[in-house]
């Protein structure tokens with residue numbers, strides 16, 4: 001039995017009076033957070049975010065924070081968009097839930113499917129909905145294996161992914177992902193998922209990329225796929241999955257040579273190409289889809305996050321005609337689906353979200369205005385004493401920290417320099433994501449030039465403070 005009486009709806013007013021400390025105590029007592037060391041968190045006390053407006057959120061201490069991570073790469077239209085709120089409210093009243101199983105649908109689910117066919121490359125005419133990106137990637141595995149069964153090549157089970165990829169946290173999605181720490185917990189990956197290296201020039205600077213230009217290295221990294229296929233046997237490989245730009249892995253923008261070579265290799269061996277666009281979809285890179293920015297043609301495309309700007313959960317897979325035709329015309333029943341596949345409230349919010357993206361011209365704005373402006377404003381940080389390189393693509397960017405840029409000497413891992421920098425960001429009112437010693441921004445697509453100036457100013461300040469702290473500590 002809990003010592004505290006259970007919280008009811010009527011208590012919401014009283015709850016708004018709770019102090020930060022009371023929230024922290026309740027949280028430490030009951031909430032297990034994603035990817036969190038709970039002992040460390042309880043010692044420090046969780047940060048409580050209470051509201052949001054535009055590109056800003058506020059915490060329970062009343063501090064305004066510029067959310068340069070769009071929540072978790074998702075709040076693309078910013079906080080407080082009335083159109084999304086109205087769509088959710090209206091749909092909740094009309095029909096809060098009905099399923100898409102058993103030969104039924106709801107108007108929002110079908111309308112969103114139609115709409116997605118219109119905003120994706122022409123060969124995508126069908127969608128399978130899920131509740132999240134992880135579930136959508138599970139769906140990809142089911143689809144790829146079903147496709148090859150129907151094609152009479154059931155031995156094509158192997159899916160190739162990349163180290164340091166992030167594809168979600170279910171057993172299958174974490175297996176597709178290439179995060180060593182995740183694989184270490186729980187005996188992953190599951191069978192028939194293998195990994196190749198990532199096109200990350202900086203990480204390979206003393207190894208495979210040594211002495212190579214980025215473009216030369218891009219070809220080397222793509223050919224790891226060909227080598228892997230040769231090692232396994234092409235007749236056993238069903239699909240290759242990758243993010244156009246690795247997001248959670250640290251905004252790794254691939255060299256321009258990489259994707260065309262990947263496409264060539266997949267085509268040559270008839271392997272399905274899966275583009276995981278959970279972060280890059282809906283305009284983040286300056287086109288609707290990352291595959292359009294990098295010029296390749298996936299057979300399957302994962303989406304989530306930006307489809308609803310995170311207001312409610314929704315994900316899915318765009319199924320290209322190559323797979324859809326086989327599934328529909330030869331497949332009979334596809335034994336797969338989720339309770340929330342095509343949830344009407346989520347789909348209604350997604351439709352309103354697409355309206356906002358289109359009405360405000362956000363994709364074009366990222367491509368022609370805010371994306372280039374962000375790159376231009378970040379460029380002078382290249383000369384900062386602890387910055388080694390800056391990479392950006394549309395409205396996602398990475399600042400690579402480094403102890404001594406001229407020699408490319410890294411900070412010692414135990415100093416956790418990225419987390420030090422992240423703390424300075426928070427203290428000065430900025431959310432930035434640290435991936436090891438890479439600092440990431442991916443602000444809402446509605447961010448203005450003035451807000452980009454404010455954001456970059458806060459980034460510089462955090463870098464200065466991180467530099468000062470590192471030097472004082474003798475790191």
Ligand code: PXG
Nearest residue numbers: 132133134166167168247248276278279304
């Ligand atoms: N694919 C990609 C490319 C993602 O970025 C997922 C799939 C999984 O989506 P769901 O909805 O199941 O979480 C993601 C999620 C981070 C971070 O720390 C990134 C994600 C999730 C959590 C943390 O950068 N991306």
